[in-house]
Amino acid sequence: MSTTPLATSSDIALNLALSLISASVAPVLLLDGDLSIVAASQSFLETFDIGTDRVAGVKMADLGGGEWNTPPLWALLKATAYGQAAIPAYEMDLASPSGSRRLVLNAQRLVYGDAQAADKGFRVEAHDFPAEATGFADAVNGLLARLDEAATRQEAFAADVAHELRTPLAVLALELDRLDSPDGQRLKRDVSALSRLVDQLLILAQLDAQAAAPAAAAAVDLSEIATEVVSQYAALAIDEDKALALKIKDAAVVEGRREAVAAALRNLVENGLRVTPPGGVVTVTAGPGARLSVIDGGSGLAPERLAALSQRYRRGDHASPSGAGLGLAIVARIMAAHGGRIATRPNQAELILAFPSADRNRP
Template identity: 35%
Template sequence: MPSRSERRARPLGRILAGRIIAFAMLAMLAQLVAVLVEYARDPENLARLVLERESAELAQGLTHDDTRLGFQLPEALAARYGTANSGYMARVRTASGVVLFSHCDADCAEHFLPLDLHPPTFWIRTLVPGYPLTFAGGHTFNPGDHVVFIEIAVTGDPQGAMWGVLVEEVLDHMLVPMSLTLLFVLGATLLSLRAALRPVAAAARQAERLDPLGTDARLDAEGMPREIAQLAGAVNRSYARTRELMAAQKLFTSAIAHEIRTPLAVIRLELERLDHPAARRATAELDELTHFVEQLVTLARLEASDRSGFVPIDLATLAEETVSTLAPFVYAHGASIALEVVPAPPVLGQPALLKDAVRNLIENAVRHGAAGAGGPSTGGGGAGIAIVVSTDAGPGLTVSDDGIGFTPADPAAGGDAPGHYKRAGGLGIGLEIVRRIALLHGGSVAISGNAPHGARVRIALPPADPLTPAR
């Protein structure tokens, strides 16, 4: 399941798309500034564009048939060319001098060409240089077989006709082309990125299934981009170093445990020859140390275990066999043990390891669980402890007792990391063995109280393939 930080992380495609769009917007803004600066430096060119736009819009009011021309001022231009003293003047006439429309006073007539003059196709004259725009000009149009000349004069451009021209220029020559370019670039980039990251996504799924302790734990960098392949190679080398370190740790732990076993056996034989209460206490403590050494050996063996030898297991049968084997040990220490099983789906695992996990929990309860319902015990025995081993349909194995229970380890006092538990007087290594066995089988360990007192430890395991028969 993804962690919270992984869920918060944004997909690379979204990050890249956002940056491409952001830089495209900056580029468009820079180009817009450049366009405005360019037009601001050339008012004559801007006046020419205003003349072309205004005359083309006025031409929309022309009507004609084979013999007759007419003109109706467009409503959108009524505020400019239908209102007195608006700062905009216009005259529409034929090539022969017949005036179809005039919004002009006596002063503006001097800005236009004489009526008896055959008009050129296009002309413009600056009346006052610079801004605001003040100019006069004309443009010839050919509706049908007719020739019509439209003349306009602008004094100060009070209604901002030049801004309409600038907006059209920006839309036609900048926003539309750049938006299309951005669309194609963004689409091509995302498709290329998706294709490039496909092997990376496959490697991520492969990494989720990797067993770091497995001899073949490595990521396949085939088809990855070089930079990602380098990361995969670093991960593979890290896995290899981890396996080497754990192998060295296993060898060291196993060697130390085996070297200690023989001296401990010799010391125990010597102590058994002494008939003294202190020798008996020393023997009991020596048994605890021997048990600890055996647990170290078990931990060392766990490091070498893998899932290649897993077989289907019936938890009820496994629990029954384990309880039968340990019952004499439990009763010899003054405790009791019961078995409660229900039908459960089979699990994949190593029977010996799962039996070790249950055995550790039972021995932990017997050795360190006293002082519960049966009262305090002496010598670390389990007098009065009632132990119940049960299975459930989870599937899971549970060992519960009515002893002193577990308490969280205190890291400040030199204990284990938060989330690790141990009984008072116990070293906690038995629980670590149980936890590692559960992890090796793809399961987990949950510790809780057992009302009114005591502990309950459940090993949850994933079910095996239902078509696979259990042993």
């Protein structure tokens, strides 16, 4: 069975803009954040006598003979691109080889791209659109609303299923505590593995919902995440005759989903404890900057090996026999959803979660 991923509202917004430009009878340009041209309407090309081969990817300031490179217009467009203002009716004189003409320009920011924080609930503002395009814009807004609803239902369903599974598993684990036998211990490990699998599937469902309709990100303190995860696994490390160390090095605050970031670090700590021999140390470091890292007592992962293990159902040499092969795949998905990446330094047996800083995400 093959599946087709849901288009995000970012994709829909971009496709809407391209469709409107192709259908528009008015001179229209679509610019990216650097004010380079993504697309131009046929009317724009004909009105200003510009060939199609001299448009896509060209900065607006370099269009034609440079007549569009006027500092006031450039400043206004930059402000619009960063969401600071829209241009309702800017008048300017455009000088060109064919003569001078008076123009009235309108500009509005249309957000699209990867994992924009405002995607969920995003709607196209159609009040400035030509009359022939408003019906199409309304239809797309209806589609965006249904996409948001579908993503919300998917996340709620995953949470309900996880809750229904966690409760009996927790009760079963308590009952198994009464069995002081090898079989009882084995069953407790199996129940623990099932609980972990439920948590992993819930995270995957949440990430899929987030990809379809991203919700607003929250501030995540990486030092708090590291402290919390180390506290959770300290007892397990002691039981296995291993040490779990924590280092805080001026860690940053990033934007994202706190529970997802914590889950990514938990996966690395679990893997680190698994490959570290008794008497060894697993070190969790928050910082410097927007990063978390785990150094363990294993042999390290080469970049190509890390890339292979980041695929679903690929298992490492020291993987838990009761696992489902989802650990590093989930970590990779979480990092991609946050605009970051998982990296390795095999000579130091270190895995790194590198995030974009919160400041970098702001215009």
